[in-house]
Amino acid sequence: MAVSPADLSAAFVMTPVAPADWLVVLPPAWCILAGAVLLMLRKSVRLQAMIAIPALAILVLVDALLLVHVSQNGPVTMVMGRWLPPFGIAFTADLTGVLFALAGAVVALAGSVHALSDIDGTGRRYGFYPFLLLLMAGVSGAFLTGDIFNLYVWFEVLLISSFGLIVLGSEARQIDGAIKYAFLNLVATTLFLIATGYLYGIFGTLNMADIAVKAAAGRADLPLMTLATLYLVAFGMKAAAFPVNFWLPASYHTPRVVVSALFAGLLTKVGIYALLRTLIMLFPIEREELSVVIALAGVATMLVGALGALGQSDIRRLLGYVVISGIGVMLVGLSLGSPGGVGGAIFYALHSMVVMTALYMVAGLAGRLAGTFDLNRLGGLHTRSALFSTLSLVLFFAVSGLPPFSGFWPKVMVAKAAMDIGAWWLVAAVFLTGFLTTIALGRVFALAYWRPAGEALPDAAIPASALLPLVALTALTVGFGLFPNALLATIQHAAQGLADPRAYIGSVFPGVN
Amino acid sequence: MNTLIFRTVAPFLTALMVLFSLFVLLRGHNEPGGGFIGGLIAVSAFAIYGIANGVAAVRQALWFHPMAIAAFGLFIACIAGLLSFVFAVPFMTGLWVYPTILGVEIPLSSVMLFDAGVYLVVVGSITSIALALEAEDDV
Numbered sequence: 174m175a176v177s178p179a180d181l182s183a184a185f186v187m188t189p190v191a192p193a194d195w196l197v198v199l200p201p202a203w204c205i206l207a208g209a210v211l212l213m214l215r216k217s218v219r220l221q222a223m224i225a226i227p228a229l230a231i232l233v234l235v236d237a238l239l240l241v242h243v244s245q246n247g248p249v250t251m252v253m254g255r256w257l258p259p260f261g262i263a264f265t266a267d268l269t270g271v272l273f274a275l276a277g278a279v280v281a282l283a284g285s286v287h288a289l290s291d292i293d294g295t296g297r298r299y300g301f302y303p304f305l306l307l308l309m310a311g312v313s314g315a316f317l318t319g320d321i322f323n324l325y326v327w328f329e330v331l332l333i334s335s336f337g338l339i340v341l342g343s344e345a346r347q348i349d350g351a352i353k354y355a356f357l358n359l360v361a362t363t364l365f366l367i368a369t370g371y372l373y374g375i376f377g378t379l380n381m382a383d384i385a386v387k388a389a390a391g392r393a394d395l396p397l398m399t400l401a402t403l404y405l406v407a408f409g410m411k412a413a414a415f416p417v418n419f420w421l422p423a424s425y426h427t428p429r430v431v432v433s434a435l436f437a438g439l440l441t442k443v444g445i446y447a448l449l450r451t452l453i454m455l456f457p458i459e460r461e462e463l464s465v466v467i468a469l470a471g472v473a474t475m476l477v478g479a480l481g482a483l484g485q486s487d488i489r490r491l492l493g494y495v496v497i498s499g500i501g502v503m504l505v506g507l508s509l510g511s512p513g514g515v516g517g518a519i520f521y522a523l524h525s526m527v528v529m530t531a532l533y534m535v536a537g538l539a540g541r542l543a544g545t546f547d548l549n550r551l552g553g554l555h556t557r558s559a560l561f562s563t564l565s566l567v568l569f570f571a572v573s574g575l576p577p578f579s580g581f582w583p584k585v586m587v588a589k590a591a592m593d594i595g596a597w598w599l600v601a602a603v604f605l606t607g608f609l610t611t612i613a614l615g616r617v618f619a620l621a622y623w624r625p626a627g628e629a630l631p632d633a634a635i636p637a638s639a640l641l642p643l644v645a646l647t648a649l650t651v652g653f654g655l656f657p658n659a660l661l662a663t664i665q666h667a668a669q670g671l672a673d674p675r676a677y678i679g680s681v682f683p684g685v686n
Numbered sequence: 687m688n689t690l691i692f693r694t695v696a697p698f699l700t701a702l703m704v705l706f707s708l709f710v711l712l713r714g715h716n717e718p719g720g721g722f723i724g725g726l727i728a729v730s731a732f733a734i735y736g737i738a739n740g741v742a743a744v745r746q747a748l749w750f751h752p753m754a755i756a757a758f759g760l761f762i763a764c765i766a767g768l769l770s771f772v773f774a775v776p777f778m779t780g781l782w783v784y785p786t787i788l789g790v791e792i793p794l795s796s797v798m799l800f801d802a803g804v805y806l807v808v809v810g811s812i813t814s815i816a817l818a819l820e821a822e823d824d825v
Binding site: 186189190191192195198202205206208209210211212213215216251252253254255261264303 | 753754756757758760761767768770774777778779
């Protein structure tokens with residue numbers, strides 16, 4: 174039976190795909206490929222890191238090339254299996270997605286190098302590196318997909334991989350943390366799935382560009398408020414927003430430190446990204462209605478995080494609360510909805526990915542140098558290593574939002590956006606949180622670094638493979654703190670692209686606009 | 687479960703079920719079947735063999751570690767998608783060739799390669815779980 178080409182063009186993408194467009198699907202596909210190879214070579218412990226680190230370096234390169242491609246040509250789309258959207262599953266990379274993907278890849282590369290000294294042979298045999306690569310497949314896929322059910326699938330991929338990472342070592346404490354983590358994340362995922370089923374019932378489509386068009390066209394008759402609220406709760410739980418934040422401090426201090434570092438850098442930010450994607454791009458009017466709720470949740474998240482950090486004596490638990498307080502700032506930016514607020518949220522998320530990963534590495538190294546994570550017993554770290562002490566101080570200032578480090582600019586952007594609408598209470602909350610975080614981390618510095626060591630320190634040195642990623646991430650923080658202009662311009666474009674998704678829709682459906 | 691009848695029949699049953707699972711895998715393109723269900727049938731075959739002759743016998747018969755089989759499946763499924771690059775069509779587009787072998791035209795496609803990948807992923811991962819559950823003592 175012969176089929177004429179005219180028939181095919183009604184269902185198929187007929188234009189040849191430019192090689193550059195392959196960059197859109199390459200990050201998750203590459204991670205799956207490398208993860209599969211690592212899994213096959215699971216018993217060759219020595220090969221694991223030798224394959225995984227170059228593979229992640231290539232991932233960083235691919236994401237960087239994609240960023241260049243997208244910033245020059247606008248959003249890029251590839252539809253799976255050649256089927257025309259909305260029937261084919263679309264991968265659409267816009268600036269927001271690519272920025273998150275690139276930051277995630279950088280964090281993963283740093284983590285993979287840091288793991289050289291943190292994950293022993295047993296951890297590698299149990300599959301640290303394959304899990305890391307598959308986690309990155311999930312994370313990159315979530316940032317680059319243009320289909321909301323596909324987003325759910327990538328969430329599952331990264332969730333399953335993170336279960337594997339969190340139980341690495343199989344200690345009783347880890348299983349306890351993993352159960353809390355797994356249960357609460359599965360609840361959030363179920364809510365996400367329910368919301369998506371409901372969404373499909375309403376629109377009959379899962380393609381995000383298609384949803385954006387249909388929501389804008391028929392808003393008055395559709396129960397979109399329910400959808401927006403469901404997504405807010407589901408992704409808020411993923412992001413550890415108040416009042417559904419309790420799973421994070423209960424689980425993040427139990428796995429290996431480098432695993433905590435990767436989780437703190439990657440997982441909650443996927444939740445924030447999904448919130449930005451759904452509430453800013455798909456349901457902007459509903460977000461406007463919910464803005465007071467989101468702002469209140471954001472302020473509560475910030476304060477709970479900052480006060481929690483003040484009350485902890487285990488550094489790793491303390492950092493868990495610092496992660497939460499950062500999520501609060503992003504939520505406030507989201508609640509404002511203006512380009513400044515959304516841009517601030519995106520910038521803060523990128524900053525937080527880098528800084529929180531680095532801070533967990535600091536905690537791990539402090540624990541290794543002093544033999545304990547307990548602030549009551551830590552001491553004398555400054556005399557042990559002045560370089561380590563300096564790096565730590567820079568990161569403490571950065572996460573507190575002090576200039577001239579990268580945490581300062583997004584806080585200013587969010588505060589400025591809040592001032593523009595006269596929401597002084599939000600400005601006050603942002604600065605109060607910064608103040609409390611400074612005190613909490615100043616306390617860590619005073620106790621663990623300045624105070625003379627109370628007991629004899631174990632004889633441990635910092636290996637170069639652990640220090641190098643820490644130096645690199647700190648350099649990023651300082652660099653983007655001192656020279657934020659290029660990043661700020663890109664982020665402003667990204668925020669505009671979310672608020673006005675015409676370019677995004679045009680890339681999925683060429684010829685609509 | 688360790689009766690003489692069961693132990694005698696199990697190898698034949700296993701062989702038959704693995705053969706049937708391949709049949710289900712291959713007919714799955716246009717008819718009911720496919721990689722997932724075929725894989726599950728193969729896993730039940732290995733599970734029967736394991737119940738009859740013990741976990742060690744299954745591991746020996748499989749030769750490769752089940753996780754490595756699953757990983758190889760993931761690998762070829764991904765390769766099946768990436769083949770599209772060569773033909774300048776989007777990721778995971780179905781590509782077909784029709785070679786004639788011994789006078790019979792055999793349609794082969796990247797879709798089939800992908801389905802074989804799914805088959806191996808299911809065989810590897812579920813066998814791995816089944817063997818872990820069957821091996822009560824010899825951990």
